Amino acid sequence: MIDGNERNRTGSTGKRTRRAARAAHASLAFALLWPLAMVLAPAPADAYGFQVHRLVNRAATTHLPAHFAxxxxxxxxxxxxxxxxxxxxxxxxxxxxxxxxxxxxYPEFFAGTLPHTFDGMVAKYGLARVEGNGTVPWAIEDNYETLVAQFEARDWPGAVATAADIxxxxxxxxxxxxxxxNYNGQLTGQNGIHSRHESQMTGRHLGELVPAPAPGDVRRIANPREAVFDWIDDLYPGVRKILDADTNARDEARGSTSNEAYFDVLWREVGSETTEWLRDASVNIARVWYSAWLEAGSPAMPGDPPGSGPPPANLRTRMLANVPNPFNPTTTLRFELAHAGLTTLRIVDAVGREVRTFDLGSRDEGPGEFEWDGTGVSGERAVSGVYFVIVTDARGGSATGRVVLLK
Ligand SMILES: [Zn+2]
Incomplete structure (x- = not known):
């Protein structure tokens, strides 16, 4: 966080370093930043932003599933x-x-057609524009890859530094x-809102921002880059909320943006959302760490009891009861996946004839669902009867459920 005021708008024009160089850099940064972090006290204006980052990283460690704790x-x-x-x-x-x-x-963001890979973005918009607009999704993706490699190598100091950056x-x-x-409200005459919201307001309410531990919410992410773009979609409407809250707070505080009346209204208007955003941040951090550790083969950590290795197979690929059942005309097909990744659902009738196959794209491990409107391949309504639904996960594991269509 922090730094809305002093962003360098021109960005760097240097090419992104390659993965090996980045991994080396991460270890180097770890070695160098130890002493550096101790001597560099944050500037006063940064202090609350720093406090929020500390709070969120600490909270992430309270969400870890038992076998990764x-x-x-x-x-x-x-x-x-x-x-x-x-x-x-x-x-x-x-x-x-x-x-x-x-x-x-990027207008394509609103149209839902934005490329998500860094190379795809550069091909479409050019390197200068992509870098100028910031690269946080790919910083997370790159660091995820580095973290997997460090977990594989049991490089714990390196992994900790990378995980902290993530x-x-x-x-x-x-x-x-x-x-x-409009990161600082500079386009709408609301200069300074960046730090008023993220540092000054949160600094007044730090104790209220600590999320409850939620280990049950931490499941494997199929694709970290896609996960980032998913949560960006969810977060983006918050821009409007923060700007509106600033306007209301300034009105009620008779034009002030610095007195307690202003901050009281700002908190009343966006305090609960901000609490939710930070909770989601801490859970998503834990999910990224956990996914990297699973991808690295769940390496045992120093101090783990002997024989505690890989996670228990507490998830299995299976169909759960659909809702409603019997149904007409639509039903929500529910399932659980043992493995994240490309997933399909196939529906066949009672004598095994194919009715419909759905490619569900990349799905997270754990529970999922899909709405079936009771139609076949060419849009025809299926007839009354029993149907079988077969879910297949990314590693070919599959399971069958039974649903009943009643007209
Ligand atoms: Zn930052």
Missing amino acids: GFAQWVDDLERLSTAADERKGSVQGERIKHYIDIDD GHYVADTHNPMHLTL
Whole structure:
């Protein structure tokens, strides 16, 4: 967070470093930032933003599922290094643009046709525009890949530093003002709203922002980059809410943007949303860490009891009861996936004839659902009777459920 006022709009024009170089850099940064973080006290204006990053990274360690809970042994490092990414903005070239994306500069975002890969974006808009608008989704994606490699290598100090950075960038994406060209209200005559909301308001309510532990919400993410774009879609309407709250607060405070009346109204208007955003940030951080650890083969951590290795198979690919059942004309097909990734649902009739196959795209591990309107391939309504629904997960695991259409 922080830094809405002093963003470098020109960005870096250097090419993104390759993965190997990035991994090396992460270890180097870890070695260098230890002493640096201790001597560089944050500037006063940054202090509350820093406090929020610390709070969110610490909260993420309270959400870890039981078989990954050993990662919380580094909670103090994960908290302390949560602000390292901000602290190196001045010294590491290309760092500054990794903290935001001005996604409303792209009309395709609103049309739902924005490319999501970095290469796809550069091909469409050119490197200068993509970098100028910020690159936070790909900073998270790159760091995820680095984290997988560090988990595979049992490089725990490296993994902790990378995980802390991921926490920072994920938290940044959960501040709507990091998602807009109007990042400081400068386009609507609301200069300074960035830090009024994210630092000054949150600083007055830090104790209320700590989310409850939610280990049940932490499941594997199929594709971290897609997950980032999904939650950006959810967060973006918050831009409007924050700007409207600022207008109302200023009106009620008779033009002030600095007195307690102003901040009381700002909190009343967007306090609960901000609490939700930070909760979601901490859960999503835990999901990214956990997914990287699973992808690396669930390596045992120092201090883990012997034989505690990979997670228990507490998820299995299966069909759950559809709702309603019997149904007419539509029903929600519900299932659980043991493995994240490309998933299909196939519907056959009682004698095994194919009725319809749905490609569900990339799905997260855990429960999922899909609405079937009772129609076949060419839109015809299926007749009354028993149908079988077959779900197949990304690794070919499948299971069958039974639904009844009654007319
Ligand atoms: Zn930041």
